[in-house]
Amino acid sequence: xxxxxxxxxxxLISREQPLADNLxxxxxxxxxxxxxxxxxSHALTEIRRVPPAVILLDRTLMTKEPIRRNxxxxxxxxxxxxxxxxxxxxxxGIADLDAGFDLVFPSAHYRxxxxxxxxxxxRRTMTSAPSSVLRAEGLVMDIARHxxxxxxxxxxxxxxxxxxxxxxxxxxxxxxxxxxxxxRVWGEDYALEEHALDVHIHSLRQKIEADPSRPMFIVTIRxxxxxxxxx
Numbered sequence: 001x002x003x004x005x006x007x008x009x010x011x012l013i014s015r016e017q018p019l020a021d022n023l024x025x026x027x028x029x030x031x032x033x034x035x036x037x038x039x040x041s042h043a044l045t046e047i048r049r050v051p052p053a054v055i056l057l058d059r060t061l062m063t064k065e066p067i068r069r070n071x072x073x074x075x076x077x078x079x080x081x082x083x084x085x086x087x088x089x090x091x092x093g094i095a096d097l098d099a100g101f102d103l104v105f106p107s108a109h110y111r112x113x114x115x116x117x118x119x120x121x122x123r124r125t126m127t128s129a130p131s132s133v134l135r136a137e138g139l140v141m142d143i144a145r146h147x148x149x150x151x152x153x154x155x156x157x158x159x160x161x162x163x164x165x166x167x168x169x170x171x172x173x174x175x176x177x178x179x180x181x182x183x184r185v186w187g188e189d190y191a192l193e194e195h196a197l198d199v200h201i202h203s204l205r206q207k208i209e210a211d212p213s214r215p216m217f218i219v220t221i222r223x224x225x226x227x228x229x230x231x
Contacts, residue, residue, distance in 0.1 A: 009050050010117070011035045012081075013043045013067070014058030019083050023056070026110040032117070040067050047073060048171075048180065053121050056081055059096070059104075069100030074173050074230070077102040077120050081113065134169035136228060139208060139217055141169055150208050160185060161204045164197075168218060168228035177225040201226060 010032050012020055020036045027034050034056075037043035047055070055072060059082035072078055080101045096104045102120070105113050132144035138151040141162075148155045148165065157165065163185045167176065176184075178194040186192050205212040219229045 008121075009033050009035055009046075009052050010054055010056060011037055011043050011046050011052055012056040012058065013037050013040060014056075014061055015039075015064075016058055016060065016083060019058060019081070022110060023081075023113075026114055027117075030114060040065060040071060044072075044174075047076070048184075052076060054079060054117055057101070058082065070173055072174075073171055079103045079105055079113070079116070079120075081105050134166070136169060136172055136217065136230065139169075141165060148208070155207050157204070157207060160200055161207070164200055164204060165208070168226070172228045173230040175221050175224055175227045179225075181225065 008031060010027065012023060012034050014020060014036060015038045017036075020034065024034050035046050037046055043055070046052075051073070053076070055076055055078045057067065057072075057078055057080050059080050061067070062080075069078065078101050080096050080103070082105075103116055105116065132142060134141045134143070140149045141147070142149075143166070146162065148157055148162065164181065167181060167184050178197055182192055182194065182197055185197075201218060202212075205215050205218060208217055209215045215229075217228060218226055220226055
């Protein structure tokens with residue numbers, strides 16, 4: 001964890017203000033700034049802007065807006081919390097864990113929740129040594145060397161293709177809209193039509209896909225954008 005003077009951002013996906021208020025009272029004095037997002041789409045915007053160390057998800061929201069684990073970045077732990085008066089039974093918690101969430105917690109135990117957050121951050125610090133190499137199946141990007149290989153074969157990419165692929169490798173399994181990719185690669189103030197991005201994606205597929213007409217890495221999510229498919 002960073003120095004005691006730093007503040008870590010933790011997004012809470014919830015529409016329940018009392019839950020948010022209770023968590024803020026515990027987390028803020030301990031160096032965590034809670035960003036409350038009422039929907040998944042709002043949360044993803046915040047997560048893309050500043051990737052957090054941990055995500056908190058209100059279990060009661062999942063009954064109104066079904067949220068799956070694979071809709072959130074798989075590299076970020078997700079803790080499912082629920083207001084104490086609305087806590088489900090043990091079978092509900094087991095179902096959430098089986099669905100891929102990392103921890104299920106009734107929010108009455110706020111200080112115990114804080115201890116779990118700290119433990120997750122310690123493990124993350126110990127296991128996430130800085131690396132300039134990103135991987136997805138047989139696709140490997142060495143950022144320091146500015147090289148990409150597929151199945152061990154070096155692939156020559158243009159600077160823009162390299163940056164686009166880098167964004168996908170940073171967010172495996174996460175759907176990126178065309179506009180989001182344009183903002184990430186070209187900058188938010190750069191005027192560029194989405195068709196220009198599609199041209200770069202097409203060229204990138206020609207270089208990294210065994211069969212560009214049936215891509216295995218970068219897949220199109222119709223009407224939204226693209227994602228890096230993970231096994």
